[in-house]
Amino acid sequence: MLDINLIREQPDRVRKALEARQMETAPVDSVLQLDEQRRALIQEVEALKAERNAVSKEIGRIKDAAERQAKIEAMRQVGERIAQLDERLRQTEQELNDLLATLPNLPDPRVPYGKDESENVVVRVHGDLPAFDFEPKPHWDLGPALGIINFEQGVKITGSRFYVLSGAGARLQRALIAWMLDLHIRQGYTEKYTPFMVKGQTLFGAGQLPKFTDNLYRDHEEDLWMVPTAEVPLTGLHMDDILEEADLPLLYTGYTPCFRREKMSAGRDVRGIKRGHQFDKVEMYIYCKPEESEAMLQKMVGDAEETCRLLGLPYRVKQLCTGDLGFGASITYDIEAWAAGCQEWLEVSSVSNVTDFQARRANIKYRPAEGGKARLVHTLNGSGLGMPRTLIAVLENNQQADGSVVVPPVLHPWMGGIEVIRPE
């Protein structure tokens, strides 16, 4: 959510931001109008309330029955007027808030202008693409041949875009998750195990509702929603909190499965396990002071890159342009790992500085050490590496001519002695 004061004082800045995101600017004018209407109503209704409070207090002291009755009658009328105005104010505020909730964060000035994902900028590339003296297979051939990915069973028990991992494949994914959590702990994050279902207010705070309602799964009779990313519960942990400056920054990491309807992307990436309705992810999340969020962004990008390097995955870092920037992000770096089989750079991580956008929605503040008013924190989030895609890259890049896959050494402690995955 954007600061209403900012929109009021610098509407052109907000309009430019929306234009850069390839969005309409009309909502800004509606916001300004509703804001003005709101303040006019507040002044009118609060003057009446002040009068009613004062007179009601008098009534308690008045002895004369006739005078008392006259005042009560007068205040009854004032009360009716207040009720009318309060209702109009309530409607105006709701309209205003509903509209504000749909406005995205302002892009950082350094974010390159671009109309869509085709104009994202590669900022660096790390590692050489693996060379093969045979034709490397995509994971949708490699996995079933090894007996570690089963598409048919996933479809049988649930439907399209679901799959089952088996044996060493399931274990490899679990190893990746466990290893990543341990790595992030060494990088300074505190592990959190959170609920995988949250209430609507939590999703609103994280910026998922109301905009992404169609992409979420929910319980049909209760206000419980399956998390689309650990970012949601990790944002919710400090909803309505006032943190102490001395406790900042707070660095968290958490593993959750992620559930997404992906209705909008039906038909995209249907081959293999790259895009499903359920996937696992280890997330990094930071709450910090505004002045340190840029440094935290650099740290988090570095931590995600380290994950790729330790796994031996060639990767590139892309800066998203204004047209591709996510709803809550002010600046985002994507990390894409090379997958040799499908010959594709796969987005395995996305690291964003959300500035005060979620903090305002979720009401997360901190008290400066020297005292004074609580200020909004900044929040950042990034994937430690998203699961099926990291698994794809590991499998495809480490395959050998005989169809076996060499397990990256860092994962050995979790593999129970399996250093090479061979057909079963």
Add this chain to the structure above:
RNA sequence: GGAGGGAUGGCCGAGCGGUCUAAGGCGACUGUCUUGAAAACAGUUGUGGGGUUACACCCACCGGGGGUUCGAAUCCCUCUCCCUCCGCCA
């Protein structure tokens, strides 16, 4: 799932229709005193909104929402959460 009890400021806790502008205590902060500290004494001590150049001032908030009333922390309805007991259960 059933029965009962509860939710008040940073914390404890009183208040159950009109000086509540929420008692009292604890904690914290400031000042006086002191070489310093403690003690004592005095004062300050929430959030959000409106308003103002800045003050002043005003409004709202006693778990959430709704209602009754001239007036609600206080009465009514409802929801959520916590506690106790019963049932069921991984």
